[in-house]
Amino acid sequence: MSAIVFRPLLVSCAAVVALAASPSATADDWPVLRQGRWQFDRTIEGMGSAPRKVQRTECIDPTESFRRQKQQLAKAGCTFSPIVRRGDEYRYGAACRLAGTTTTSESVLTVAGPDGYTLRVASVVDGQATREVLVAKRIGDCAR
Numbered sequence: 001m002s003a004i005v006f007r008p009l010l011v012s013c014a015a016v017v018a019l020a021a022s023p024s025a026t027a028d029d030w031p032v033l034r035q036g037r038w039q040f041d042r043t044i045e046g047m048g049s050a051p052r053k054v055q056r057t058e059c060i061d062p063t064e065s066f067r068r069q070k071q072q073l074a075k076a077g078c079t080f081s082p083i084v085r086r087g088d089e090y091r092y093g094a095a096c097r098l099a100g101t102t103t104t105s106e107s108v109l110t111v112a113g114p115d116g117y118t119l120r121v122a123s124v125v126d127g128q129a130t131r132e133v134l135v136a137k138r139i140g141d142c143a144r
Helices: 007-017 062-075
Strands: 036-047 050-060 084-085 089-098 101-111 116-125 128-140
Touching: 084 128
Parallel strands: none
Antiparallel strands: 036 050, 036 128, 084 089, 089 101, 101 116, 116 128
16 A cells, blocks of 8 residues: 555554454455455544545455555554454554554454455554554456
């Protein structure tokens, strides 16, 4: 995912990358999300500013993107809690200390099928509470 602002990116990455198919799943057991053009609608609240809404589209394989992001963040020192799955809902936490910023987050990801998901994240970034809602939906195929 692209950076909107550095700190919210830390929150987003830490939240999104910890997906898995069951509480005892391996790193390769991700929800099935289709490759294609995706639209991401993000609302971020906290850190002393009014809620911000950002929309972007990207041609992406979400499952592969989650794997790469988690690997990169783990190498940078982030840790991830075990995932608790109930149906299409995944709950998990993350803790990161990157570039002098400490972020902890609790996330709930609801998969709406192979073409969409909603992610709700409650985080603390250097002592300040933030909330984020990301609604992602596949809107078509990628241009060749």
